[in-house]
Amino acid sequence: MIFTQAIKMAWKSIVSNKLRSFLTILGIIIGVFSVITLVSLGQGLGSNINNEINKLGTNSLVVNITGRGVRASLTLDETMAYQQMPNITAVSPVIRGSVKAKNGTKNKEVNLEGIVPDYEVVQNFHVQEGRFIVQADVDRLQKVALIGSSTAKELFGLISPVGENIIINGVQYKVVGLLETKGSSLAGSNDDKILIPITTAERLLTNPGVKTFTVQVNDRENVSSVSDQLSRDLKKRFATDNSDGFTIFNQQDALDSSASIMTMISAALGGIAGISLLVGGIGIMNIMLVSVTERTREIGIRKAVGARKRDILLQFLIESVLLSASGGIIGIGIGIGATFLLSGILGFTASVSWGIVILAFSFSLFIGVCFGIFPANKAAKLKPIDALRVD
Structure with missing residues (x-):
């Protein structure tokens, strides 16, 4: 089967069930948007703290006497x-x-x-x-x-x-x-x-x-x-x-500690948000399994007229990837908008890192592949005679 034809068939299947498709990718949307927003705000806050420390000068010492x-x-x-x-x-x-x-x-x-x-x-x-x-x-x-x-x-x-x-x-x-x-x-x-x-x-x-x-x-x-x-x-x-009876505060030490702490916080926030991506992947797998069950007869007909196992596998795998990619793109848009909105409300500058955007989108695609393989493989393994018997 031609690759472009597989994409067209997968996309047609997605748009024919708009509400179900949207609910399926909702977990991916939330996951990508959360990763981008939380990590960007964390990095922005860290940068803001570092700027405040730098204003005091890293070659200064503050002495407090008790x-x-x-x-x-x-x-x-x-x-x-x-x-x-x-x-x-x-x-x-x-x-x-x-x-x-x-x-x-x-x-x-x-x-x-x-x-x-x-x-x-x-x-x-x-x-x-x-x-x-x-x-x-x-x-x-x-x-x-x-x-x-x-x-x-x-x-x-x-x-x-x-x-x-x-x-x-x-x-x-x-x-x-x-x-x-x-x-x-x-x-x-x-x-x-x-x-x-x-x-x-x-x-x-x-x-x-x-x-x-x-x-x-x-x-x-x-x-x-x-x-x-x-x-x-x-x-x-x-x-x-x-x-x-006194303390000596080193600005450079504070800068180093702040950078280390904010890196850990950003990683933790990204990890927490990443969990929702996994949940979204489970949702995709669940819907794809339902889709295989609903389209068993269709699969049987296609196999009966010459479709190979890899053609069926490719069709359902592409559908899974398209779902996760759609959720990733929507999540990126919402995440960027939410970052600038929340940074304005909270009163500090936060810039979106394109590295984080690419990472979040790549992970959403990875989720689509991983959680799409099992239902796609299940569809590909169906025997034409068994599939055609399904009412």
């Missing part, structure tokens, strides 16, 4: 002294707190950070208007502030806040800069905050001492040695028998 006894922080001078260590290019201590900011009748609770000028370089956070905090502001405890774009919009509306005054916990500050829009990160919104000089923040928050600071290393290769230096020095200050 303390020992009554001493639970470093002084500002002690923290800035680490800038003299070899291979450290900048140190950015931060003091954080929640304050009430007010402009006229508008007020809101907002996160406040006390910073030094190197914060701009270490955190890669700049102003879109005005100026950044300078060393003179820190030395003289100036009441100046940088304001995030979201906070500025809530307190000042469409008016530029630069040069205006703002009341923070009852104290008047002059807004000298409007921060660039950064969006949200793992730590929350970067646009809903106020930055002031760290010395001013110590007085405003009545919270002297530094518990968190970031150091920037001159080269990624020196990160480990700088971490060891910091660890040795901090152990002298804070270590106890049960605890070091």
Whole structure:
């Protein structure tokens, strides 16, 4: 039998029972769509996390001090002294707190950070208007502030806040800069905050001492040695028998761990979705067996007029593959659409990997072949005399 003729006969059989054919391939559709959507969203989420970590720089170390006894922080001078260590290019201590900011009748609770000028370089956070905090502001405890774009919009509306005054916990500050829009990160919104000089923040928050600071290393290769230096020095200050009294967070380690975790999650999601492909394959096999039973007399007639065993085998196998291929194509379309829709709803970018698309479609074809062989072989083995006796 000519191959194209076998395809035409198989396709005619499929379209003559549209509802049954659709219900047959539904499992394949769900399986392919699930594989593409879940794996793409998993990879997109992993990429989003990696981008957030990369924004902080893979040649940075974040130190958090938990303390020992009554001493639970470093002084500002002690923290800035680490800038003299070899291979450290900048140190950015931060003091954080929640304050009430007010402009006229508008007020809101907002996160406040006390910073030094190197914060701009270490955190890669700049102003879109005005100026950044300078060393003179820190030395003289100036009441100046940088304001995030979201906070500025809530307190000042469409008016530029630069040069205006703002009341923070009852104290008047002059807004000298409007921060660039950064969006949200793992730590929350970067646009809903106020930055002031760290010395001013110590007085405003009545919270002297530094518990968190970031150091920037001159080269990624020196990160480990700088971490060891910091660890040795901090152990002298804070270590106890049960605890070091501090943690040092390596951005590169976080990046590596994130990549490893997201790879495992994507594989697990793909495996779970792949189960529905197997279920779809079972559905195809079941319907094909029913089809063989329904068309037994047809098979007998075809064999009686000269159709060979391989012709019957090819016809039913092609029908099975066409069913799974149709389900795969529909599943791909739904999967791509669902990926972009859900990524927009969830608020992160997810791109569809064509490697995953090809893998999912190939697997659906493989399922069609595997689960189509048994019913096709059963049809091919029917004897013409037995098949013709069936009413």
